[in-house]
Amino acid sequence: MPISKKLIKYLDSNKIKHELVDHKTVFTAYDKAATLKVKPRLIGKTLVIKTDTDFVMALIPGNKNLDKNKLKKIVNDWRKKQNLKPIKNLDFISEKIMKNKFKGIKIGAVPPFGNLWKLQAFIDRGLLKEKNIFINTGIYETSFKLSPKIFERMGVITGNFSQAKK
Numbered sequence: 077m078p079i080s081k082k083l084i085k086y087l088d089s090n091k092i093k094h095e096l097v098d099h100k101t102v103f104t105a106y107d108k109a110a111t112l113k114v115k116p117r118l119i120g121k122t123l124v125i126k127t128d129t130d131f132v133m134a135l136i137p138g139n140k141n142l143d144k145n146k147l148k149k150i151v152n153d154w155r156k157k158q159n160l161k162p163i164k165n166l167d168f169i170s171e172k173i174m175k176n177k178f179k180g181i182k183i184g185a186v187p188p189f190g191n192l193w194k195l196q197a198f199i200d201r202g203l204l205k206e207k208n209i210f211i212n213t214g215i216y217e218t219s220f221k222l223s224p225k226i227f228e229r230m231g232v233i234t235g236n237f238s239q240a241k242k
Contacts, residue, residue: 080180086192087200087220090230094222102217103184105138108219112210115139120187120203120211120224124174124195127151127163133197135188135211135227136146140202140238150198150235181214188212197232199224204234207241 079096102108109116119138119187122130125147130150133145144166152162174183188195188211193237203224210219228234 079215079218082180083187083189083192083214086189092189092222092230094200094220096213097210097219097221101220103216106174108210109138110220112204114210117202118206118209120209122186122189122212124169124177124186125166126169127166128171129161129163129192131193131195133167133186133188133190133193134200134237135197135203136200136238137202139241140200141241143239144155144191146237146239147198150233150237151196153231154196160199162191178214182216184213185212185216187220188227189230191230197227197230197238199227199232199234200238201234201236202238204228 099111103110105121106116106121109119116139117137120135121138123134123142125134148166155162171183178186207226208221210221213220
């Protein structure tokens with residue numbers, strides 16, 4: 077399965093400089109890091125989160141876990157600026173919702189471009205310290221290598237919402 081034409085068009089129209097990196101089929105950030113022979117902190121994990129009212133995207137380093145409480149605070153700070161009601165809950169979306177919402181994208185391989193699906197995206201500051209990171213392309217055999225700085229230009233909200241794996 078090739079990378080979505082919609083995704084490539086999005087990258088080109090937004091002048092997002094990227095490199096396609098082919099690799100063996102991987103399903104986890106750690107497998108991707110091992111396959112690419114890079115540190116897990118250079119792998120961006122895309123998480124799709126369901127709130128009380130909608131969905132958001134979060135991109136965290138591959139060697140970290142999501143801190144839901146910290147993300148909830150950042151989401152609520154953003155919602156307040158948008159004059160939206162604060163959320164009470166957030167959690168990962170189900171595979172069923174994932175299949176319906178992200179047509180043509182493999183489960184667990186969602187690219188972190190929230191604008192493509194009209195979702196607000198958030199990026200953990202840990203990724204912004206890196207020169208380049210590797211992110212999902214929608215398939216398991218190819219990744220994008222790009223500068224994480226492009227996310228700031230695209231209106232992605234930055235914050236600290238990851239924590240060390242336990």
